[in-house]
Structures are given as structure tokens and as C-alpha cells.
Amino acid sequence: MMRLYDTASGEIVPLSLRNPGEVSMYVCGPTVDNLPHLGHGRFALVFDVLRRYLEFSGLEVVHISNITDIDDKIINRASKEHREPSDVAEEFEAAWWAAMDSLGVERPTNSPHATDYVERMVDLIGALAAKEMAYETPDGVYLDAGKVDGYGLLAHQPLDSLRAGARIETHGEKRSPLDFVLWKKAKPGEPSWDSPWGPGRPGWHTECVVMSLDLLGEGFDIHGGAIDLIFPHHENERAQAVALGIDFAHHWVHNGWVMVEGEKMSKSLGNFTSLSDLLEHHDPRAYRLLVLRSHYRSPIEVTPSTIEDAEKALERLDAMARRFDVGGYLSTWSGAPRSYDEGAVSLFHSAMDDDLDTPRALASVFELVTRANVRADSGRLDEAQILADTAALICAAMGLDLVDDSTRTDHGTLVQSLVEQRDRARKERDWSSADLIRDELVARGFVVEDSPAGTVVRRR
RNA sequence: GGCGGCGUGGCCGAGUGGUUGAGGCAGGGGCCUGCAAAGCCUCGUACGGCGGUUCGAUUCCGCCCGCCGCCUCCA
Numbered sequence: 001m002m003r004l005y006d007t008a009s010g011e012i013v014p015l016s017l018r019n020p021g022e023v024s025m026y027v028c029g030p031t032v033d034n035l036p037h038l039g040h041g042r043f044a045l046v047f048d049v050l051r052r053y054l055e056f057s058g059l060e061v062v063h064i065s066n067i068t069d070i071d072d073k074i075i076n077r078a079s080k081e082h083r084e085p086s087d088v089a090e091e092f093e094a095a096w097w098a099a100m101d102s103l104g105v106e107r108p109t110n111s112p113h114a115t116d117y118v119e120r121m122v123d124l125i126g127a128l129a130a131k132e133m134a135y136e137t138p139d140g141v142y143l144d145a146g147k148v149d150g151y152g153l154l155a156h157q158p159l160d161s162l163r164a165g166a167r168i169e170t171h172g173e174k175r176s177p178l179d180f181v182l183w184k185k186a187k188p189g190e191p192s193w194d195s196p197w198g199p200g201r202p203g204w205h206t207e208c209v210v211m212s213l214d215l216l217g218e219g220f221d222i223h224g225g226a227i228d229l230i231f232p233h234h235e236n237e238r239a240q241a242v243a244l245g246i247d248f249a250h251h252w253v254h255n256g257w258v259m260v261e262g263e264k265m266s267k268s269l270g271n272f273t274s275l276s277d278l279l280e281h282h283d284p285r286a287y288r289l290l291v292l293r294s295h296y297r298s299p300i301e302v303t304p305s306t307i308e309d310a311e312k313a314l315e316r317l318d319a320m321a322r323r324f325d326v327g328g329y330l331s332t333w334s335g336a337p338r339s340y341d342e343g344a345v346s347l348f349h350s351a352m353d354d355d356l357d358t359p360r361a362l363a364s365v366f367e368l369v370t371r372a373n374v375r376a377d378s379g380r381l382d383e384a385q386i387l388a389d390t391a392a393l394i395c396a397a398m399g400l401d402l403v404d405d406s407t408r409t410d411h412g413t414l415v416q417s418l419v420e421q422r423d424r425a426r427k428e429r430d431w432s433s434a435d436l437i438r439d440e441l442v443a444r445g446f447v448v449e450d451s452p453a454g455t456v457v458r459r460r
Numbered sequence: 461g462g463c464g465g466c467g468u469g470g471c472c473g474a475g476u477g478g479u480u481g482a483g484g485c486a487g488g489g490g491c492c493u494g495c496a497a498a499g500c501c502u503c504g505u506a507c508g509g510c511g512g513u514u515c516g517a518u519u520c521c522g523c524c525c526g527c528c529g530c531c532u533c534c535a
Binding site for chain 1: 461465473475482485494495496497498501527529530532533534535
């Protein structure tokens with residue numbers, strides 16, 4: 001059984017499932033007020049890898065990830081740009097999915113939208129008010145954090161110390177800085193829904209409670225997100241469930257930061273913040289590799305140099321894919337009529353079962369690549385093939401598709417004819433012509449390799 | 461002020477109380493190749509500092525230094 005770090009207990013614990021064989025997982029998704037950035041990409045990749053690995057292990061995974069499509073930042077942007085908030089949300093949700101597709105992130109089982117759940121959120125807030133866990137003020141409805149048992153569990157700080165450390169003056173009508181808004185009463189011109197407290201919109205922390213419970217039910221298995229969501233977002237989600245006596249998430253999983261030059265990534269730093277930017281200039285798989293290369297709870301440094309490093313490492317894997325033709329079943333390990341190295345597969349499981357140790361898993365892939373090449377170099381092709389297939393299988397289990405484009409011949413007739421001319425020249429041992437043609441192909445942006453079957457070219 | 465994380469070779473990044481320091485990238489040497497590319501072999505004598513525990517610490521404990529984060533919206 002897999003073991004995972006649980007933020008609530010602060011320990012690596014066995015992942016116990018509500019229903020054996022089935023994993024229910026809720027991962028906090030993006031607020032669609034802007035283009036996705038690298039941090040979004042990381043959390044999406046981390047939980048995509050977790051999901052794929054659980055599925056690879058034979059479990060059925062129900063993966064829910066929401067879209068926050070109503071929020072102050074969306075409203076602000078809309079009013080600045082003289083458009084409807086829903087228009088802004090639609091634009092950036094489209095950008096979100098485009099980026100996810102490009103990264104090869106599997107679509108969640110379901111991606112609920114906050115605006116589809118406002119009524120249920122009103123119901124939940126009403127229930128909190130009825131239990132006197134919440135109070136109304138002229139500007140909204142707030143949850144009284146001090147009344148919640150164990151508030152501060154996820155933050156690992158007692159209520160008093162959180163309260164003492166509050167850096168922000170109490171604003172609005174909050175009684176305590178730790179209380180948080182459940183319902184914001186609408187100001188003129190703001191989008192609003194009806195409620196017992198007048199027209200308004202829900203606060204951020206309520207949607208995930210309602211949507212996760214609706215789609216996964218009480219006591220679901222995993223609640224995930226990036227580390228910054230621990231406090232206050234997840235703390236406040238949990239607080240609402242606790243206040244209502246509802247069994248909430250059993251396991252809290254959080255991934256670490258994306259850093260840029262030693263500091264938490266922030267938009268003011270400029271370089272590489274937009275995910276689309278990165279994906280435009282680099283192989284999207286390189287970002288996945290970069291994410292896999294360090295542990296999910298560690299910060300990762302994303303710079304041009306670390307991305308390029310990952311791209312080169314990827315090239316080694318792709319070269320193996322070309323050499324051994326493992327391209328036929330990428331991402332679809334099930335039913336692949338291949339043999340695998342059982343020892344390597346079980347090593348992969350022990351790495352991944354140990355708190356999703358992808359660095360170890362990845363290291364074992366590279367070892368397989370070397371072993372496969374060594375076998376092949378000494379003519380033991382069947383053994384080599386098994387090792388190469390195993391490496392590709394493990395990559396696929398982590399969502400990393402290797403590219404085998406050696407059989408691509410649609411580079412155009414000119415290139416095709418250059419390749420033929422070169423092969424002819426080589427056959428006639430006319431090395432200087434062969435080299436000239438190679439230079440020409442390289443100048444046209446191709447990598448040229450000689451193989452027993454003749455010249456092989458591919459775009460670089 | 462409170463809470464937490466980190467500091468490993470040229471770079472990235474794992475890991476461990478003890479003979480042989482994952483993996484990748486870069487670099488040196490060699491093999492292979494007509495030459496390359498790809499591939500293979502090989503070279504690197506690391507764990508911020510000071511104490512302590514120990515037969516023995518990079519790994520445990522304490523202190524210090526440095527960096528980072530959370531306590532506010534944030535993936």
C-alpha cells in the first residue's frame with residue numbers, strides 16, 4: 001500500500017481508502033482570472049502523476065478538480081476591461097485547459113464550477129449560521145473561527161498563536177482577524193446571487209467544501225493542492241466541515257513551491273512566470289521531467305538552465321525510444337503485449353509507494369536505459385528490448401511519453417532526396433559528398449544519424 | 461513575535477550512523493564510427509560553521525551563520 005505524507009498529522013502514513021480499490025481525490029484548481037503560471041503547472045503535474053500512479057497500481061481514481069470562476073480578481077479584471085466577469089472566466093478557463101492538454105495532464109473525472117454551486121453554498125452557510133458558528137455583519141457573513149474545534153490543525157499552530165501573528169488589521173466587520181468571509185454582500189454593479197442575507201457572492205473557502213462533498217461524499221480520501229493552500233484555504237474548508245460535524249478529507253497532500261532564482265515565484269519577477277510562455281519555448285515534457293526529478297514536497301527551481309537540462313535528459317530517453325521502438329504503446333501500458341523486467345517494475349512501485357518518490361523512480365529509469373543500451377551493444381537484443389520496454393512503461397506510468405519519431409519520413413521531398421543522395425554517396429564511399437549533404441541537412445534544422453538502415457533524420 | 465523548511469561535487473538533485481557518494485546535465489580521457497551522431501567504458505575524493513552523543517556522523521542532539529517560506533490573496 002502506498003504511503004503518503006499527510007499535512008494534518010505531519011507524518012508519512014499509509015493511504016487508507018474509504019472504499020478498497022477506489023481513491024476519491026479532490027484537488028483545488030485554479031481561479032481563472034489570468035493565464036496559468038508555472039506554479040499551476042507544477043500542482044497539476046504532481047497530482048496528475050499521483051493519479052496516474054494510483055491507476056497504474058490498479059486502483060480506480062475519482063479525481064475532482066474545480067474551476068473557481070467567480071472571485072474578486074475576476075470581477076476587478078472584468079471591470080477594468082469593461083467586460084463581463086463570466087467572459088473573463090471563460091477566456092482563462094480555455095487557456096487553462098489548453099495548457100493542461102499541452103502538459104499532458106489527464107482531464108479530471110469532473111471539474112465543477114463554483115458558479116454552478118452557489119445555491120448549495122448558500123445552504124451550507126445557512127446551516128453554519130443556524131448552528132451559530134457564523135455571524136452576519138453589514139458587509140457579509142463570517143465564520144467564527146474561534147468556535148471551531150481544532151482550528152489551526154493544518155497550519156500546525158494553535159488558535160492563539162495564529163491570532164497573535166495576524167499581520168493584517170481586521171477589516172470589514174470581522175470580529176477576529178482569523179474569522180473568514182462565507183458570503184460577501186454585493187456592491188452596486190457586482191455579480192450577485194440571492195441569499196437570506198441579500199444579494200451577494202460566496203467567499204472562496206466555501207466552494208471546495210460543497211463541491212467535494214457533493215461529488216465525493218463524506219470522508220473522501222485525498223484533498224490536495226499546493227502548499228500555499230494549507231493556510232488559510234484548507235484550514236478554513238476543514239473548519240466549515242468541522243463546524244457542521246461533517247467527516248471531511250482523510251488525507252491532506254500538498255506540493256512545494258516553484259522558485260525562481262531562490263525566491264518564491266512571483267509575477268513581479270518576470271521571467272518564465274507564464275506557463276504558456278514556457279510551453280511555447282520548450283518541450284512540455286521537459287517541465288514534467290523537471291517536476292518528477294525532485295520530490296513533490298521540495299521547492300523546485302525553474303530557470304532556463306534547469307529546463308534546458310531537463311530537455312537534454314529527455315533527449316536521452318527519446319534516443320532510447322528510437323533505438324528500441326517503444327513508441328507503439330505510449331501512455332497505454334494496459335494490454336500492451338510486451339514483457340517487462342519484473343524486478344525493475346517492483347522497484348518502481350517501492351519508490352512511488354514511499355511518498356511518491358519520483359526522483360528515485362526516475363533514476364531507475366535512467367539505469368534501465370543504460371542497461372538496455374549495454375545489452376543491445378553486445379547483441380543481446382531480446383533482453384535489451386525488455387529493459388527498454390520497462391523503462392518506457394515506467395515513464396508512461398508517470399505520464400511521460402517518449403517520442404519515437406525515427407520512422408517519420410514526411411519531412412518533405414527535398415529532405416527525402418537529400419537523404420537518398422547521402423546514402424548513395426556513402427555507399428560509394430564518397431565521404432566528402434556525404435558530409436556536404438549532412439551539413440546541408442543540419443543547416444535545415446535536422447539531426448542526422450547514421451544507422452544500419454541508412455541515414456536517419458529528425459527535426460531538432 | 462509565533463511556526464516551519466532548507467544549506468550535498470562545476471550545475472541540478474536524491475540519499476544514508478560505518479567498507480564502494482542515486483540519477484541527470486556539463487567537462488576530461490578512451491572505445492565504437494570513414495568522420496560524426498547515438499551508444500558504451502572511465503575520471504570527480506561532497507555533505508554551511510562550532511560543539512556534543514557515539515568505537516564511528518554528512519546522516520542524531522545543541523548552538524551559530526546563511527537562505528527561504530507561512531502566520532493576508534496566492535498553485
